[in-house]
Amino acid sequence: DSGVTQTPKHLITATGQRVTLRCSPRSGDLSVYWYQQSLDQGLQFLIQYYNGEERAKGNILERFSAQQFPDLHSELNLSSLELGDSALYFCASSVEGLAGALGNEQFFGPGTRLTVL
């Protein structure tokens, strides 16, 4: 158990809808990262928040947005959903804001599997 929790585990919705994925980082971790894992794109970094502020952006669509709240939990909002958004969405957390810095290991949650019908 990494200490990172994600809800819900599974989400099934229809095209055009909007969903919110939630992540609670490990106790003491200030950084939260979101990743998307799909069969055709593999694992891709979406966005990082550090202590409430956006720190880095990856291949995140404009239809997607995220935020980190004062209690450090984070939410990923996906809107105008398309079939191609079906994927496993991971959240990870680390102590500091330097994503790939040595010693700043990222701890991954179990993921939310999103299915868009």
Next chain:
Amino acid sequence: AQSVTQLDSHVSVSEGTPVLLRCNYSSSYSPSLFWYVQHPNKGLQLLLKYTSAATLVKGINGFEAEFKKSETSFHLTKPSAHMSDAAEYFCVVSVRAAGNKLTFGGGTRVLVKP
């Protein structure tokens, strides 16, 4: 920009035999390198990470990887496979100059036969 190529999408080994997962990276700057493992329906777990102090890196569960700058490789090995090693493995690179974001390889799925 940095990139990672995992040379085998699937590897099949017998229990008790060595495991070799191949990874090549591309980077204009000195990289940080990692191997992560993903068991079915689980999140990713860090196996090991490369520091500039030693080119041979030891990780958890008997895995190790060797950084070879001249070959731009970071292959993962284990002397004796166990059934519990069946999983997907990801080689990952990050570069400070690129904001330290993680770039993942395509993954290698390992099957362990009894």
